Amino acid sequence: MGKTALYRDPVLFPPDRAEIQLEQDALLLTMPGRWTRRHPLDGVATTTSDGVVAARGEGRVQRRFVRMLILERDHTRIFVITPPNEGAVAPNVVRVPEAPAEAAVVDMRAWEALAEWLLVGGRLAAFSVADLARIACIAAPHFAQLIGEIAAQRALELAWAANGPLRGGSDVELALQPLVDAAKSSPRAAEALISALAHAAGAKRRRRRL
DSSP states (O other): OOOOOOTTOOOSSOOOOOEEEEOSSEEEEEOTTSOEEEEEOTTOEEEEEEEEEEEEETTEEEEEEEEEEEEEETTEEEEEEOOGGGSOBOOTTOOOOBOOTTOEEOOHHHHHHHHHHHHTTSOGGGOOHHHHHHHHTTBOHHHHHHHHHHHHHHHHHHHHHHHOTTOOHHHHHHHTHHHHHHHTTOHHHHHHHHHHHHHHHHHHHHHHHO
């Protein structure tokens, strides 16, 4: 049976992505046009929702499901959405909000990490090492260093609880494994890992002197 293809089928949902840099009190969004905007996070109300993005090309309209992260502050709303080209086709009969054209499209993992961070109010105390590893992947450099220190402290607490403060070096490394894994594909997580290892080594040296 033959196949039919449309030559130069129009790309209804371009794969261009915005880049995220998360600071402890602000979100930096660098759009595909390379302009960057800083959004303070103090006092921001965060909502997640299903949504759709619609595009028209060659006389046809297609709708795709996305996940929307809505940041609202001082009557201003910022939309961050998952990639439409990776979402399922949305039937016309489904009624969900449509994402605005100016919404920032970010990678799925970055969207999930940002949503996780905002929905707990940006409290590092609420995160495990695995959680911190996900956040480190979207963190600004100086924030990544802080995340590394917090991750090291979590790992040290686990190792010391199991083996005592003067042992458990391998257990610290094991507890930091989520950050090690994240560092393999994320330069920002790698910065957090370097910070974590340095902090853990310093803490163990200080313990031995006591």
